[in-house]
Amino acid sequence: MRVAARSERCPAPARSRVYERLVTVHGPEGLEVELKLEADADGLDALAAALEARGVRFATRALHARYFDTPEGELRRAGLSLRIRRSGDVRVQTLKAEGAALGALLARPEWERAVEDDTPVLDDAPEAMRGALPNGAVHALAPAFSVEVERRVGAVLDEAGGIEVVIDRGVVRGDRREAPVAEIELELTDGTPAALFALARMLADAAPVRLGMLTKAERGYRLLDRAADKPVKGAQAAIAPDAGTGEAFAAIAGACLRQFRLNEDLLLRAQDPDALHQARVALRRLRSALSIFRRVVADNRFEHLRGELRWLAATLGEARDLDVLLARTGRRDALGEARAAAYARVAEALGSVRARTLMLDLAEWLAVGAWRTAPADAAAVARPARDFAEETLDRLRRRLKKRGKDLRHVDDETRHEVRIDAKKLRYAAEFFAGLFPGDKRKRRARRFIGAMQDLQAHLGDLNDIATAPVVLARLGVAVEPAPAHDRERLIDAAAEAYDALMGRKRFWR
Incomplete structure (x- = not known):
């Protein structure tokens, strides 16, 4: 038959x-x-x-x-x-x-x-x-x-x-x-x-x-x-080996959108802090993808969508910051009310016409946006994704290498900028790893991304120590600052993680 x-x-x-x-x-x-x-x-x-x-x-x-x-x-x-x-x-x-x-x-x-x-x-x-x-x-x-x-x-x-x-x-x-x-x-x-x-x-x-x-x-x-009923972590987008840069972007952004929506559904059913975290990670990854591919996909809708994602990410970020503070300080008596209010604002935002419209806008833009149907630079959209990935990973690594070379002696604001650079490089590495097949390249990619995760974790802990007093003061909560030796230990660990990362072979070359 x-x-x-x-x-x-x-x-x-x-x-x-x-x-x-x-x-x-x-x-x-x-x-x-x-x-x-x-x-x-x-x-x-x-x-x-x-x-x-x-x-x-x-x-x-x-x-x-x-x-x-x-x-x-x-x-x-x-x-x-x-x-x-x-x-x-x-x-x-x-x-x-x-x-x-x-x-x-x-x-x-x-x-x-x-x-x-x-x-x-x-x-x-x-x-x-x-x-x-x-x-x-x-x-x-x-x-x-x-x-x-x-x-x-x-x-x-x-x-x-x-x-x-x-x-x-x-x-x-x-x-x-x-x-x-x-x-x-x-x-x-x-x-x-x-x-x-x-x-x-x-x-x-x-x-x-x-x-x-x-x-x-x-x-x-x-x-x-x-x-x-389990939070959903980010999955590597399926990108064909011969895909163009525009196709790669659509696959990566689509995977981020999917991660957000699946965690949003769980978050709407229950105030699950892990679902909140993964929904926020999805938005962060999506915003990084927009930044990485900006030269290729920026069109008449780009800035509007970018601004709406910033709004939604900020709303989720307030609740996530309080979850981190609660885990760090244990002060549920002082922070519980603020956390409940932050989660209420998250529920209100997710339930709004604005948020639902944003998701539909994003889906339409990814499928039939002007960057696809009438691109300003058709050659850039059609350029082999692997070439774009190699160039992007080299550029992001150079920036991190330059800014992070003296982590032990820079101020908190500079370390924060290094953390952002590290995060963008990590996401780019995760986005593009599948474009470089072969057992040797896969091993190098795993080691490179693992080193990125170590650096990002230490810089994230340092950022939490730096920002916690500001958040707590705004809430009128008195908490002892982190001991100086803890801060110095984290700075040393971050510097060592940076050195280890710079010693890793580039899987894309």
């Missing part, structure tokens, strides 16, 4: 310049391009009502899906998901492959075929899947988790393009655990990705929506990993 490609099930998208770029990056055929939004149950009903007011007519049906993998999770490791979905008596098997995300915009190859029962049929599976499974592993495929949703499906057709609208409400179950699903997917069937964001903004006016970052497969695997 022949595998049905996505392009055989819906009209071929119009091949605009932007869409061609997406196809070039993610694959020529069988491509699913979608934007996912999340809302609560009342929000989903409001969104459906807003669409119906525009003439959209929904068909509703119950869907039951089983996702399959081997006990070792070989499909997941290969970036694949396999499901059989049942609606009534009809069963459809779907295989999806990972595609690089442009912010919140997903572009993934997928293949479908009809099946008779809940047993996967792989005799005509794509090469990507056959290569993922070792000999005999096909017989080891077993149900991993299930998804049950009530689905409403409609279509928006206008001059901007064609979009299939899918509203899902239900539950993911796995390993005797479950998690709710409440999302709306906007899938492009005709036109350009800009049409998805235009519709998303209309929906944002109808009900509070947030960018959705998790596929249903990811939700299921997170249940199996018991990771749904």
Whole structure:
């Protein structure tokens, strides 16, 4: 039986310049391009009502899906998901492959075929899947988790393009655990990705929506990993070896956006200090990426987005500073009230239209911003990412080498500037490490980044000692200053970490 490609099930998208770029990056055929939004149950009903007011007519049906993998999770490791979905008596098997995300915009190859029962049929599976499974592993495929949703499906057709609208409400179950699903997917069937964001903004006016970052497969695997309530650390962006600088930036910034959103969801559910920390780290990494790539991506929206990220990072930073002070001083009696107020301001900011709009603005800018569609310097956007990485890492290392060479004898303000330089170099090294393959380079990258982490940790402790009295005085809290010998010990440790870093070989050369 022949595998049905996505392009055989819906009209071929119009091949605009932007869409061609997406196809070039993610694959020529069988491509699913979608934007996912999340809302609560009342929000989903409001969104459906807003669409119906525009003439959209929904068909509703119950869907039951089983996702399959081997006990070792070989499909997941290969970036694949396999499901059989049942609606009534009809069963459809779907295989999806990972595609690089442009912010919140997903572009993934997928293949479908009809099946008779809940047993996967792989005799005509794509090469990507056959290569993922070792000999005999096909017989080891077993149900991993299930998804049950009530689905409403409609279509928006206008001059901007064609979009299939899918509203899902239900539950993911796995390993005797479950998690709710409440999302709306906007899938492009005709036109350009800009049409998805235009519709998303209309929906944002109808009900509070947030960018959705998790596929249903990811939700299921997170249940199996018991990771749904754990803070999410930054992950290395997947950058193709032959990627251009613009593509690399979109992948890096998209990974930062994803890290922020996943931790934001946890932070909205509970005042988790680790989730707050990781959300702040995500914003810090994103702001560093904007700085590193500024010459390439600065356009008419750049400064506005940069300013909004600064606002949000500052709001989270106030609460994080108090968490650090509490851990350092133990003065919950004196700092508890201020911390509670800071967390209340975080919740207010995250719940605001301003913050939700910022996330949508960022996602749209990463996917179809002017820096992509009408760049001031097209050659810079298309320049090989590896060349840009080598030049950037050399420049940032030279700056740190110059400023940090006398750490034992400079003032606190200078050490703070060195800390910022070190942080930017560390993030750049983490962003670009994947562009330099080979076992030797990987070992050098691990050692270089490890040395960066040591230096950053010592400089961070020194910065905390320097800023704590100012924060405490503002709150009217009297605390004994850190002993001088502690400060001197940290300065010596930072200087030694700096020397060790400068002695590390550059993994990019």
